[in-house]
Amino acid sequence: MNMQGKIAIVTGAASGIGRATALRLAAEGARVACVDLAVERAEETAKAITIAGGEAFALAIDVRDMAVCERMVAEVVARWRGLTTLVNSAGVRPEGRDATPPPAEWQRVLDVNLDGTYYASRAALPKLKESGAGSITNLASIYGLVGGSLSPAYAASKGAVANLTRQMALQWAPAVRVNCVCPGVIETPMTEEPRRDPTWRNWQLERHPLGRFGKPEEVAAAILWLASDDASFVTGVALPVDGGYTAA
Numbered sequence: 001m002n003m004q005g006k007i008a009i010v011t012g013a014a015s016g017i018g019r020a021t022a023l024r025l026a027a028e029g030a031r032v033a034c035v036d037l038a039v040e041r042a043e044e045t046a047k048a049i050t051i052a053g054g055e056a057f058a059l060a061i062d063v064r065d066m067a068v069c070e071r072m073v074a075e076v077v078a079r080w081r082g083l084t085t086l087v088n089s090a091g092v093r094p095e096g097r098d099a100t101p102p103p104a105e106w107q108r109v110l111d112v113n114l115d116g117t118y119y120a121s122r123a124a125l126p127k128l129k130e131s132g133a134g135s136i137t138n139l140a141s142i143y144g145l146v147g148g149s150l151s152p153a154y155a156a157s158k159g160a161v162a163n164l165t166r167q168m169a170l171q172w173a174p175a176v177r178v179n180c181v182c183p184g185v186i187e188t189p190m191t192e193e194p195r196r197d198p199t200w201r202n203w204q205l206e207r208h209p210l211g212r213f214g215k216p217e218e219v220a221a222a223i224l225w226l227a228s229d230d231a232s233f234v235t236g237v238a239l240p241v242d243g244g245y246t247a248a
């Protein structure tokens with residue numbers, strides 16, 4: 001139980017990696033605010049936590065709105081009197097694999113993946129600082145480290161999240177540690193559609209030396225470590241959780 005006493009916000013907690021992370025942090029003793037646009041499914045995550053004996057509640061939050069992110073932090077602090085941990089998992093994948101996405105699609109991806117990560121982090125910062133040992137863990141991607149098969153908008157958003165992570169780690173130290181994970185292809189609703197395409201699937205499997213795609217729980221395990229005091233001397237890292245994809 002190495003998250004005992006922690007108070008966490010997990011964005012994107014309705015689905016995939018965010019959901020698995022909320023469940024894992026709670027299983028390790030954290031109180032978890034399950035935040036998502038899709039509030040009904042976020043409520044399901046919170047309910048699963050409480051049924052398992054943990055403490056959680058859900059909030060309908062759009063991370064693209066700075067004022068809404070501030071409200072999110074205020075609601076958590078009003079309920080639990082503090083905030084120690086933020087996991088930014090809310091994200092969108094690009095529509096298709098267009099090499100030249102039009103401006104609206106470009107902006108849609110950047111708005112959630114980059115702006116949303118910054119806004120939630122900025123809103124959380126004062127309370128994380130107050131806690132004395134705050135941590136933020138962001139979701140970048142292998143496509144924040146290398147180019148790939150998705151879209152320029154996604155790669156740009158994730159590359160920006162990886163470097164935003166380093167910058168926040170430098171400027172928000174020592175009170176807050178900031179890290180990111182860079183997952184390979186993970187079996188979540190986000191990748192369901194491309195994984196059905198045999199050409200894409202095989203191309204991707206060949207690039208994952210472990211010969212399979214990852215499970216959301218495997219990313220959650222890495223996030224748990226980075227968010228916990230076990231990683232107390234770790235900040236500013238971009239940790240691949242990618243079955244070896246970026247080793248090539």
Ligand SMILES: NC(=O)c1ccc[n+]([C@@H]2O[C@H](COP(=O)([O-])OP(=O)(O)OC[C@H]3O[C@@H](n4cnc5c(N)ncnc54)[C@H](O)[C@@H]3O)[C@@H](O)[C@H]2O)c1
Nearest residue numbers: 012014015016017037062063090091141183185186188190
């Ligand atoms: N699945 C993968 O292969 C993979 C790989 C690398 C990185 N990632 C990243 O991990 C994160 C989680 O991905 P996932 O696979 O769990 O995706 P997912 O689609 O299963 O879950 C994403 C969640 O984010 C929520 N969301 C979207 N826009 C939002 C907004 N504006 N405000 C609040 N919530 C919003 C969605 O409602 C959804 O519940 C994303 O940032 C994604 O880019 C995923």
